[in-house]
Amino acid sequence: MLVEQGYAAMTMKGIAERAGVGRQTVYRWWSTKAEILLEASTSDAAHELAVEPQAGPADELLAFLAALTDFLTASPAGLAYRALLGEAQHDTAVRDLVRAADLVGTATSAVLARVRPHAPAMPAPPLAAAQLAGPVVAVLLETGTPLTPPQLADHTRLLLDAWTADPRH
Numbered sequence: 001m002l003v004e005q006g007y008a009a010m011t012m013k014g015i016a017e018r019a020g021v022g023r024q025t026v027y028r029w030w031s032t033k034a035e036i037l038l039e040a041s042t043s044d045a046a047h048e049l050a051v052e053p054q055a056g057p058a059d060e061l062l063a064f065l066a067a068l069t070d071f072l073t074a075s076p077a078g079l080a081y082r083a084l085l086g087e088a089q090h091d092t093a094v095r096d097l098v099r100a101a102d103l104v105g106t107a108t109s110a111v112l113a114r115v116r117p118h119a120p121a122m123p124a125p126p127l128a129a130a131q132l133a134g135p136v137v138a139v140l141l142e143t144g145t146p147l148t149p150p151q152l153a154d155h156t157r158l159l160l161d162a163w164t165a166d167p168r169h
Contacts, residue, residue: 001014001015001018002037002076002079002080002083003076003079006083007033007037007083007084007086007087010033011033012026012027012032012033015033015036032093032094034084034087034091034093034094034097035097037080037083037084038080038084038097038098038101038103040077040080041077041078041080041081041084041101041103042101042103044075044076044077044078045071045077045078045081045103045104045107046103046106046107048067048070048071048075048077048078049064049067049068049071049103049104049106049107049108050067050107050110051063051064051067051107051110051111053114056118057114057115057118057119057160057164058156058157058160060111060114060115061111061115061132061156061159061160062152062153062156064107064108064111064132065132065133065136065147065152065155065156066149066152067107068104068107068133068136068137069136069140069146069147069152072136072137072140072146073140073146081098081103081104082140082141084097084098085098085137085141086141104129104133104137105129108129108132108133109125109129111132112125112128112129112132115163118164119160119163119164120163120164121162121163121164121165121166122163128163131159132159135147135155136152136155
């Protein structure tokens with residue numbers, strides 16, 4: 001429904017009709033369409049962004065960035081997440097929901113925890129997560145075009161160069 005109509009055109013009435021239930025049934029479980037989209041996205045995101053341990057830190061980061069790109073561009077859950085990010089820019093309730101769910105942050109943290117032993121200069125988790133996922137999300141939201149595989153590889157190399165530098169210099 002989101003892909004067909006867009007976020008603004010989605011209504012709780014339309015969601016109930018599509019599901020073949022009454023509006024009261026929908027409202028019994030969710031109070032807004034944002035809550036429905038976020039719940040639907042959360043379980044898919046956890047599965048789609050989970051990256052199996054890789055051979056080395058570069059492989060870890062690159063595998064995660066590829067999964068993040070696929071999630072944001074090809075997955076219905078990722079498209080819903082992008083719509084919620086857009087809505088969160090002017091709706092504080094949606095912003096609070098997105099922040100609390102932390103769809104991308106949870107998966108990012110798992111990858112960074114595996115890379116951290118090999119990256120002594122990696123910053124604290126919130127900044128490292130922003131450095132890793134931020135450019136991928138920002139470029140896609142700003143341009144509608146994802147970073148290419150060579151760009152993802154360059155991003156991975158730049159991060160590892162910075163995170164493995166001698167912290168004394």
